[in-house]
Amino acid sequence: MVWMVNQQIARVKRSHIWGGAFLCLLFLMLATPKIPLSSHHHLFADMRNFFGVPNTLNVITIFPFLIVGVIGFVLCFQGSFFNISFQGEIWGWALFYAGIAAVAFGSAYYHLKPDDDRVMWDTLPTMIAFSSLFSGFLVERVGMRIGLSCLIALVSVAFLSMDYARTFNDFRLCMTFQLIPCIAIPGLTLLFPPKYTHSKYWLYAAGVHLVAKFEAVADRKIYRANHYIISGHSLEHLCSAMVPILLTVMLMYRNTKFQRLGDYRDRP
Template identity: 70%
Template sequence: MGWVVKQQLMRGKRTRIWGGALLCWLCLMFATPKIPLSPKHHLYADMRNFLGVPNTLNVITNFPFLVVGVLGFVLCLQRNFFNIILRGELWGWALFYAGTAGVAFGSAYYHLKPDDNRVMWDTFPMMIAYSSLFSSFIVERMGEKIGLSSLFALLLFAFLSTAYGITYNDLRLCMAFQLIPSMAIPGMMYVFRSKYTHSRYWLFAAGIHVLAKFEGVADRKIYRVNRYIISGHSLEHLCLAIVPVLLSIMLMNRNMKFQRLGDHKERP
């Protein structure tokens, strides 16, 4: 009887989450103005060229994504270093690291010659990484079945958002998609308990992600403040690369919580 009640409560929480996500999407589409691509989107503060490489620092600061992404992907496949129990988690984390490595190529390609034709090569790998990361979080908190269904749904939504942005020249869905994890993960942490330890790293990663976005918005101001050494956008790249590093540390150090002590554990 208790198991049935628990399952009903879980379904109710899931319904409220997806209902809230749908409501947020409707508010976004009907209450916010269209955000079209414009030449201003491609004018970054630091456009210096070194050794013949256009926009050098904005290009080379993508290299950490490649290092962390490849290492994380290899460690996922070896399954000796990361504490990943479920197959659904393995798929999600492996795709997250693959997407992170893809960001290095897509973003570098875009920053070599920033324009409307290349911008989605920068955006789409990032959206794949976010989709996979969020689905891994859902597997950890809500179960493998709903996590895998979320993975496919989010990947589809990432593709449709990219197609919508290209077709209708509107970046709202792509921009909102990049903010979903940092907004949803902290709130969901206090609704759904984790079966692992070291869950605080999710909060650290969400905080670093928000900080990186602020650095990107303050691109020119940061560039002026540090006397034109490095721009806010380049710092955004470096800051975002810290996110998979933090999550890798979490995966290496976390352990399953004992079921019999689960009710006495504090929420992360």
């Protein structure tokens, strides 16, 4: 009975969600000024070099992404550590962890020599990870078909946003894309019941991600406040790495609450 009610809710609200998302994006593009990428963007508070490594702390604080990404990717295919119901979910979560691991390489490559040419290698893997993460959330809350369809659409939008940013020197789409987990996940949590237990970890992850963004904005203020030990940008890296850690804990301990009608239809 629960999955039947949820399926009816999904059919009614699905078009409203996408319509609202499109209107919000349109409003942001019309109401906000262009955000060009300038040389100031690459000047971080802490640019110290240790042991011959440029921007050392900004580089090494990316390392946790590699550890979590590789471990999570391997566990996705083990079958006993994560509670994942269908093959489609496995590939979605595997892409998420692959994106997290790619963030480590791309971000480290960028921070070794920050410039306009390298910034895409820092941004694009993050956007791909967000795409698969949001897809996994939709699989859990709405259904596997729409979740996997959104995965294809969002990955395409990620590449288009990056191309738009490089062509027009306007990073509004990329910045908006990275705020999706903070806004959409808490909102959809109220609209759709979870398929699994431990669903509060989605909110924990969204909150931690939001804190990380504030740390990035307050890069220099945080650096001065702790007497030039660690900058806000380095703390952003460490805080952001907590997002896949929290979601990994969720995948390990959650249990299925109920099956949806769409899930039965999508079963191979």
